Amino acid sequence: MADPSSYRPRAGEIPTGPGVYRFRDQHGRVIYVGKAKNLRARLNSYFANPAALLAKTHAMVHTAASVEWTVVGSELEALQLEYTWIKEFAPRFNIVFRDDKSYPYLAVTLGEKFPRAQVMRGDRRKDVKYFGPFYPARAIRETLDTLLRVFPVRTCSAGVLRRAQQSGRPCLLGYIDKCSAPCVGRISPEDHRKLADELCQFMGGEGTRFIRQLEREMAEAVAELEYEKAARLRDDIAALRRVFERNAVVLAEDTEADIFAVAEDDLEAAVQVFHVRNGRIRGQRGWVVDKVEDTTPGEFVEHMLQQVYGENADSDRLPREVLVPVEPENAEQVAAWLRGLRGAAVSLRVPRRGEKAALMGTVKDNAEQALRLHKSRRAGDISTRSSALQELQEALGLPVPLLRIECYDISHVQGTNVVASMVVVEDGLPKKSDYRKFAVTGDAARDDTSAMYDVISRRFRRYLEDQTQVAPAISGQVDISDESAKAAPRKFAYPPSLVVVDGGPPQVAAAVKALEDLGIDDIYVVGLAKRLEELWLPDDEFPVVLPRASHGLYLLQRIRDEAHRFAISFHRQKRSSSMTVSILDDVPGLGPAKRQAVLKHFGSLKRMRAAAEEDFLAVSGIGPAMARQLVAALAPGPSGEAGDDGAEPAVNTATGELLD
Structure with a gap:
């Protein structure tokens, strides 16, 4: 230190x-x-x-x-x-509201020929109408499923829509009347767009008008003795009312507010927010964060607003009111910042009395319950993780704490498509943003030890190169316009405390040799052999055997299994890619552009094999002669050749890229 x-x-x-x-x-x-x-x-x-x-x-x-x-x-x-x-x-000593997902919204893609209703996250897109946010996502999915009974708009992806148009058959939702099936002409594009507009109007707060209209139609059906139609309308009315029940009015209908509450102790804080739109609670969200910096309640609220709204800097996502439990530090500056994000005034205040203060109490109760639940679940996890790292350090006799561990695994099938994976664990938790995968070729692919030497050499050669980007540890003033001061060192510049290789003494010796050849002598290496789960240290004749119930051994096993999973997934992707491309490479006259078009159009080998010549003619650039050659090349032989190893490689239809 x-x-x-x-x-x-x-x-x-x-x-x-x-x-x-x-x-x-x-x-x-x-x-x-x-x-x-x-x-x-x-x-x-x-x-x-x-x-x-x-x-x-x-x-x-x-x-x-x-x-x-x-x-x-x-x-x-x-x-x-x-x-x-x-x-x-993402500094480790700052309070960071980490969340793996963005806000879920109900989105209607009005810019398409057949507008689509879907649950959407992430950045907002042009010509898309958004409603929400809703949290959890299950709530909006249930709401959308209910609304499709009354507003059967399209919900399928572009690929499903295209296949339905080509085959002339709708998808399952079309058969159960939860889609009006514009893909097969059951409804005109104009009428389908009208349905989408009505769905938007309903979600925009005009639900009462639609319910009253359906009630009038039901009464007319009963008067004309059309009881089946009346029963169907009755069920539609019940469906819309269920949606309303899920979104009960809690404040005045013109209220748009986010209401925050915090429950905290000396170590952690739980944050809850209710999203109120049109007077209804549209969603609820929560975080539990480690208090790794010493802050006052006002400073904590300021950091919270910075990160929650900075991640979603969009004028439509910011409400007119932001209600907080205590006034943030620099409240005027925070309000000005929010006003700049929204492009209109934002009221940032603490509710003292009335309905909003009462609802704040409910949000506070949720935060306290979330903190209690989190404490009961994580009490064992934190202590177990710390004891595992300490036990491992003592068992291996290492002089440094194991703040960062990297694990490497080699994957191949009889020496073909050799790949390697690198997974990273910091403070006992996976850091997936630092995961890396390596393709091993040439002489390095002849056996596992050569591949391990190659991978370790490449990773730590990058480490040495990236070290040159790290500024010297000199305190002082920096210029915000200085690019070298602004740039973050690359992630390869951070060395691990321990390198774990999947294997025994040969793999450990290869890793150590790679580090020695690079002149690195301050990074420790250990091998985890699968046979008896023993640990092999460099130049030791006998392994270190940890007890089966050891937390340290269990931590290493989880890291090794994660490296194995990551390597296997990359290997399968390469194998599927090489298999498919090799089949299409045998077709004379099929260049890269046409091959990409075929892959994007059909999506998988299974659909390509099932396609007739006229199906290939629908692909841009494919003529009758080429279609005949493709059908012949993809026809399976007597033993099921044509690249069939029992697994169908899928293709990303948006990019034409093969997926595992």
Whole structure:
């Protein structure tokens, strides 16, 4: 651990204006980002008496090797720059609201010939009408399934629609009357668009009008003794009312607000938000985050709003009101930032009385329950993970804590399509953004040890190259326009504490030889052999055998199995790709562009084999002679050749890329 006095800047060097600062570790990785109205006062507080700092801040300043700062013109600029850097670097000592999914919305693609209703996430697209957000996604899927009874608009993908048009048969939803089947001409494009418009109107708050209209039609059907039609309308009315029941009115119908509440202790905080649109709760969302930095409640709320709305910077997704449990630090600047994102006024306030304050209490109850549930589930996980890493470090006799572990596995079938995988675990948890896969060719593919030597050499050669990008650990002011200061070091620049290879002494020796040839002597290697699950260290005659109930052994097994899964999936993808491409390569006159068009049109070998000559003529650029050659090339032989190994390689119809 570094001594903070070794990189402490002189007090006179630090400006007194507003700005943003970054602490970096010895490898140049940003580990903390903060902002301050007075940079000198804030940074001096980290170095004045490090022993008196709280535990997490103490750990941060002793992990860092340098600090740098950037002066900005105002507190609003500091707020924006701080959010940008937290999003870019994901510092480990910042509170980060990590979530693997974006908000789910009900989307209607009005820009298509046959508009499609679907649950959509991610960036907003042109000519698409959005409703929501809804959370969890199951709620909107159930709502959409119910609405299809009354508004049977298309929900299928472009590929399903195209196949239905070619075959003249609708999909299952068309047969059960949950789709009006525009693909086969059961409804005209104009009438189908009218259905989509009515669905949008219903979701836009005009549900009462549709229910009353259906009630009038039901009464007319009863008066004319059309009881079957009346029963069908009765069921439609019940379906629409069920949708309304799921979205009960809790506030005035013109209310658009996001209501946040926080429950916290010394270590973690649970955040809950209710999304209220048109007076109804359209969705609920929650996070539980580690409090890895010391913040006041106001600072916590500020960071929360930065990340929640910064990830979804879209004027339609920001409501008119944002209700929070406490006023954030720099409330005026935060409100101005939100106003800039929305393009209109945003009311940021704390509700004190009335219906909104009562609903805030409900959100608070949800946050407290979420924190209690999280504590009960994770209490064992955190302690188990920590004990596993410590047990493994002691068993292997390593002098450094196992903050980052990389595991490598080789996959092939009798020496063909040799690939390797690299999976990464940090603090005992997978870091999938750092996973890598390698294709092994040439002499390196002749056996497992040669492949392991090749892969380790390539990975750590990149490590040495990327090390040149890491700025020296010198504290001081940085220019925001300096690209070298802004750029993050590449992920290969971060070395592991331990390299795990799948195998015994030969694989371990190959990995060690690769590191030695590169001049690297401070990275430790261990092999995990499948036979007895023993651990092999370099140059040791006997393995380390951990107890079967060992948490450390279980952690290594999970890492090894993840590396094996990742390698196998890549190997299957390469095998399927080479098999399919080799079949089409044998067709004279079929160049890369036409081959790509055929793959994109049919999607898989199974559909290509089942296709007749006239089906191939529908592909752009394929004539009668080429169609005959394709049918002949794809026809299976007497033993089921034509690349059939029992698995059908699928093709991404949007890109023509083969998928596993």
